[in-house]
Amino acid sequence: MRNGGSRLKPILSGRRSLSTLQHSTPLSQMDQSEAERYYYNPSLRWNPKVEEYFIKAYGADHFCRISKALTRPSRYSCVRVNALKRGTDVVLEKLSTVLQGTSLEKAINMKGTHRNLVNKQNGFLKESSTEQHPADSRTSGDVCTLEEGLELDPIVKCQLPGLDYVLFVRGSGPQQIEYVTESDRPVKEVIVSRKCAEAVLRGAQVYIPGVLACSSHVEKGDEVAVSVAIEQPSSDGGWAVDPQYVERSGLYIGLGTAMLSRAGLFRVREGIAVDMHKRVFRLPSFNDVLEGEIFLQNLPSIITAHCLDPQPGERVLDMCAAPGGKTTAIAILMKDKGEVIAMDRSHNKVLDIQKLAAEMDLTCITTYKLDATKAVCKGSGTNGIINSCSLDYQNTEASALNMEDKHATRREELNEDATSEENACRGQANEKIYMSKAEVRKTSRRLRNGPGRNQCMGGRVERSKGFLPNSFDRVLLDAPCSALGLRPRLFVGEETIESLRNHAKYQRRMFDQAVKLVRSGGVIVYSTEWLRPGEEELVQRFDPSSTLDTIGFFIAKFSVGNKDGDVS
Numbered sequence: 240m241r242n243g244g245s246r247l248k249p250i251l252s253g254r255r256s257l258s259t260l261q262h263s264t265p266l267s268q269m270d271q272s273e274a275e276r277y278y279y280n281p282s283l284r285w286n287p288k289v290e291e292y293f294i295k296a297y298g299a300d301h302f303c304r305i306s307k308a309l310t311r312p313s314r315y316s317c318v319r320v321n322a323l324k325r326g327t328d329v330v331l332e333k334l335s336t337v338l339q340g341t342s343l344e345k346a347i348n349m350k351g352t353h354r355n356l357v358n359k360q361n362g363f364l365k366e367s368s369t370e371q372h373p374a375d376s377r378t379s380g381d382v383c384t385l386e387e388g389l390e391l392d393p394i395v396k397c398q399l400p401g402l403d404y405v406l407f408v409r410g411s412g413p414q415q416i417e418y419v420t421e422s423d424r425p426v427k428e429v430i431v432s433r434k435c436a437e438a439v440l441r442g443a444q445v446y447i448p449g450v451l452a453c454s455s456h457v458e459k460g461d462e463v464a465v466s467v468a469i470e471q472p473s474s475d476g477g478w479a480v481d482p483q484y485v486e487r488s489g490l491y492i493g494l495g496t497a498m499l500s501r502a503g504l505f506r507v508r509e510g511i512a513v514d515m516h517k518r519v520f521r522l523p524s525f526n527d528v529l530e531g532e533i534f535l536q537n538l539p540s541i542i543t544a545h546c547l548d549p550q551p552g553e554r555v556l557d558m559c560a561a562p563g564g565k566t567t568a569i570a571i572l573m574k575d576k577g578e579v580i581a582m583d584r585s586h587n588k589v590l591d592i593q594k595l596a597a598e599m600d601l602t603c604i605t606t607y608k609l610d611a612t613k614a615v616c617k618g619s620g621t622n623g624i625i626n627s628c629s630l631d632y633q634n635t636e637a638s639a640l641n642m643e644d645k646h647a648t649r650r651e652e653l654n655e656d657a658t659s660e661e662n663a664c665r666g667q668a669n670e671k672i673y674m675s676k677a678e679v680r681k682t683s684r685r686l687r688n689g690p691g692r693n694q695c696m697g698g699r700v701e702r703s704k705g706f707l708p709n710s711f712d713r714v715l716l717d718a719p720c721s722a723l724g725l726r727p728r729l730f731v732g733e734e735t736i737e738s739l740r741n742h743a744k745y746q747r748r749m750f751d752q753a754v755k756l757v758r759s760g761g762v763i764v765y766s767t768e769w770l771r772p773g774e775e776e777l778v779q780r781f782d783p784s785s786t787l788d789t790i791g792f793f794i795a796k797f798s799v800g801n802k803d804g805d806v807s
């Protein structure tokens with residue numbers, strides 16, 4: 240990859256929110272290096288001190304492999320079936336039909352497999368195929384690995400005990416893609432935010448908020464090459480995204496069809512911007528597929544809820560619950576009987592939990608906006624919930640929040656910030672000689688993540704002042720963390736040694752609250768990322784060649800004794 244450091248433009252140099260990319264050279268006249276930039280091989284940028292620390296801790300080779308593995312998605316998508324609505328076999332058949340009838344079929348390469356769902360064996364739903372596969376020679380009773388299972392069948396059931404409501408859908412990659420046009424003209428381009436690209440690599444389409452820049456003259460229906468704007472070192476010693484930055488070698492994630500003209504991409508605020516038809520990593524998109532019947536979720540997240548082992552009729556607390564993946568898994572395991580209290584610090588995210596619960600037809604979930612570090616109430620009350628008050632936001636600023644909450648919430652909600660403001664903000668960037676550091680940070684974050692949502696989404700959220708000690712049978716603490724370990728990750732430079740350590744300190748405060756909230760004899764499950772200082776031993780065990788969807792995840796289950804003694 241060429242080093243374009245000297246060609247870096249300052250982050251705020253863009254004149255418009257959606258920059259125009261200029262291409263004038265026909266492909267045939269491009270020099271070799273320019274034509275060769277169309278591939279995918281990003282290298283993960285770390286904070287130098289974190290890199291130094293991890294190299295020392297894990298060894299250069301192991302760390303290099305971890306770093307590379309993080310930039311690639313897993314080779315399958317993991318789907319949790321809403322067992323209260325459908326049986327896994329029914330969903331498996333439905334999914335096969337849905338996938339066969341659409342462009343998703345190509346994505347998972349179903350060709351050559353003649354689906355004839357006949358046999359169930361060892362948890363994998365097997366099929367008769369005209370092609371004999373070596374794994375077919377195994378005798379009844381053999382257990383095949385996930386890799387083998389997916390070789391045989393594009394969709395397989397999980398073999399882990401108790402997890403037969405989990406399906407794996409085969410993907411593939413990296414693929415070689417030809418970025419050429421018939422007319423020998425340079426392919427038109429769309430540059431997307433990093434968060435958008437990470438989702439696309441996992442099978443999503445490119446949505447409008449993720450688009451940062453676009454070639455001129457893109458019309459609806461044009462084929463466009465999609466690349467990602469990743470943070471680069473900036474002149475002030477930090478990191479910055481410049482969607483106009485010309486050095487794009489190794490940052491191409493596929494080809495798609497523009498669903499709108501360039502002008503349309505400027506105008507519209509939501510919807511699909513680019514329908515990806517050639518992906519570097521082929522994984523199906525599950526947008527609008529069997530809504531409410533399935534949920535796309537990483538395997539460790541599913542295992543976390545499973546590990547909590549919630550029982551029907553119990554009272555369970557999910558302390559950092561949004562968007563509600565684990566909350567809904569817990570409610571389903573409880574057969575929607577009992578009470579799952581799902582809290583999150585962010586108003587909008589609480590709405591996400593409500594939306595997901597409604598989509599899955601789950602009624603035992605109650606949501607609250609509450610800071611998990613203050614989850615134990617000080618006063619007394621009934622029913623374990625103190626002084627909860629109801630707040631009704633209708634697209635207003637969160638003016639009713641006190642300042643402390645407001646700051647905390649703002650940090651979380653920066654990713655959800657204003658689309659309309661963004662245009663103005665970036666438009667003003669050139670004209671303004673002075674911008675406060677906060678404004679620069681905000682703008683930089685938006686360039687990185689895409690504009691996201693506009694303030695509060697509107698909707699009713701209950702705000703709780705906390706719960707009584709010993710009031711839950713089980714508590715899940717899926718603590719906020721660096722998420723280092725979830726793949727794909729295309730940039731990790733913002734994590735410093737200090738921030739990685741701070742996650743642990745913050746989590747400790749939440750864990751102390753969890754211990755108070757669970758009753759004697761109850762259970763706490765704590766889950767977080769793996770890659771952080773002080774836990775080298777765990778990381779040594781990680782195999783970067785694994786195809787798992789999460790390469791660093793830590794789950795711990797604590798049985799709480801008589802509360803006077805220790806938690807074990």
Ligand SMILES: C[S@@+](CC[C@H](N)C(=O)[O-])C[C@H]1O[C@@H](n2cnc3c(N)ncnc32)[C@H](O)[C@@H]1O
Nearest residue numbers: 559560561562563564565583584610611717719
């Ligand atoms: C790892 S995510 C949780 C994912 C979720 N458990 C799921 O499976 O869908 C962490 C969540 O913690 C929330 N959070 C961060 N700090 C918090 C706090 N002090 N109190 C409550 N929630 C917090 C964030 O808003 C974020 O939604």
